Amino acid sequence: MTSPSGSTPGEAQAFLDAHPEIEAFDIVLTDANGVGRGKIIRRHELTGLYQGGRHMPISILGLDITGEDVHETGLIWDSGDGDLRAWPIPGTLVPLHGTSPARGQVLLAMHHLDGAPMSSDPRHALARQVAKLAEKGLHPAGAFELEFFLLANERDTEGKVQPAGAVLDGRRSAKTEVYSVDHLHGMEPLFSDIYAAAKEQGIPAETVISEYAPGQYELTLNYRKDVLRAADDLVMLKRIVRAQARRHGVTACFMAKPIEQYAGSGMHLHVSLLDRDGQNAFTETPGETLSLLLLHALGGLAATMAESMLVFAPHANSWRRFVSQSYAPIAPTWGVNNRSVALRVPAGDAKNRRIEHRPSGVDANPYLVAATVLAGIARGMDDELDPGPETTGNGYEADSGDSAMPADWRAAIEAAKASAFLREALGTDLHNTFCAIKQAEYFRVARTVNELDYHLYLHEV
Template structure:
């Protein structure tokens, strides 16, 4: 692969503008959404941009603990061979919380001959975007980030507990959803988060106190480039985690850290533009029915939801989030201005119509979510799939034409995903194989542990 001149010009200007940067984190996002890579010194950056950087193939075949999964076909069956990482344009940014000062850049993996590596999740999403472009459709959108802030040390019962207010050490005693006093109490944390996001060019917007003590939501500005929106989410999670750690807290991206409290989602807002940038989902004022393209896209998402659930809920803990009436959807339902459904058309100007896909937990990989959602939308539009009637504020309980295709738990989701031609097409054969192998390895790992509930129920 030849030098990418434009990217090197960008990096050269960055280094000139930041002479205090001593090192750069190169960050590859694996199948579980975990950032892995190396920290290189400043003098190595030019070679990264002109020659790429070797990383082992096994880095895409790791489970959530960072151990090899041989069944991915990415470890010893290929000699743990080197691949070549190339920087992603526009992602070289400061890490303003570091001293000595470092920067970071996201990378994607390629074969040594320059072909995109099929097990890289970002390439899977890019392939779905390219497929849409052939039909003159260009996805735009943004992800929302829900998470908990926890104390660095567990509570007296050995379990995690919500972090004390950074301002005065006060403890959360109530849910206080949308509570402004709770946000004010965390301003010593969130103020620096916004400053760091600005330094990284992340379009961070609204802050919300969510539906549990210690739970928050950060939203990002809607991007015309959905792939860059996924990059935003990857970078924001790394930023929030690092800033929390430096303030004696833990940013928790588990889907369900507390049994009696709301889980944390990663909602994806998505629309489609034409070549001129006009929203293909827009409607005329006073329209009785949604735009047909929008309706068929929803139909495709509903019809493929069962096959895609492993991408939206990839871990054992992910499935604990789907508890009715705690703002996590449990059926492949849709509706307008209705938060009980999985596929929501938010209120707002009819020219700005979009889908809010509410299935994914915050523990999901945004590239896998994006690839699966776009593939479902394409299928719905290609086959003019009817999603059935709107849920009419009964999204937690209403039966739908596609409900029977939904897996009931993590094990069933893995089995359904393994046999799904849809998911294989959405992710590509290589990533589908490696992702399933990783999930199966994690399933066996979890099954090998005896949880406390077993002793409580069965010991005596």
């Protein structure tokens, strides 16, 4: 059977010929929560994967964050938990850095047995939005930013997580070492391995900075003309950071808000549209301050943000990130060169004009985020939506108008379930799957008795 993903056995054979040392491969399918699920196969099995795909249970796309079945997705016993076929994603067959024995990795996408895309696979949702824009002669380009914490493996005396000591000499800082270059030197061996791994995998990892909290860092990725590949980059880079941190004796944390008194971690998406000639369609013409197409795109993103927040903030912890003056947006505002808004138009040359979409936490699924953002942009262009006045100065004091964000996770779930826009953006099946998974996770959290309950109520009520 010819691979419906476009992968070929020749790609596998060329890789095997170039890497005789590799003995096994991680084959990774990304679920609705952004969790990589799959298997480790032996070297001799790789060619077969490219020739005929790999059977995997349909239920793998109906799991919650703990790996438990969510029966309300309809992907478990309603279908008898039958097998579908996962196929390699072209260009994602790469070596893994520092493994012993040597291993490789390839990302997968799920298809039906006849080759049709499995509609609850998040990557297919993004591919569908890319294809819809292509019908308009537009091609989305972009890149994600990756913020994360490096934490010690041991908790502090109060049982809470704490920033990792430097892997170079164990020195620990409790300061907000934002933009400190000297502070980065203590993590130099770890970041050197991250960059080496990224280079081996063809991932354009660039600048690293010490971010706005103790133990928090950011890695940027270079712009891709293919936003699907940009999302693949983010998935692969997270796996690299997690693996290399573990090898250096620390924990890479991709929770949106791991430490309550400090800023959370975002996953900002920079996005623009290229026309048929490869030129930036968001570039303003002489006499324009900003292009009309860019303004309509901003209008669509602002208008659809409230009902889309479950995609951008999918977990209970995600909602702890949205605190005023914490560099996380709290209203669907936009502005130029302003980090207090949700939709930022960065300063720079007109030929590089783009939107920085800032609501998403680093715990979000990049395929779902990008699919929803592209659908919002398309809505704004189709309906010629006005984004309203630009927010200048302190965006945290701006009036959010009639499009205020949901107050909490439960409200976001209800808004997502009722959203015709999100149903179209993700597709009916994935919309049902995603909302069912989030609803099940909400009930799990709601019925859990935790330490805060005891602290507040044990001796008081």
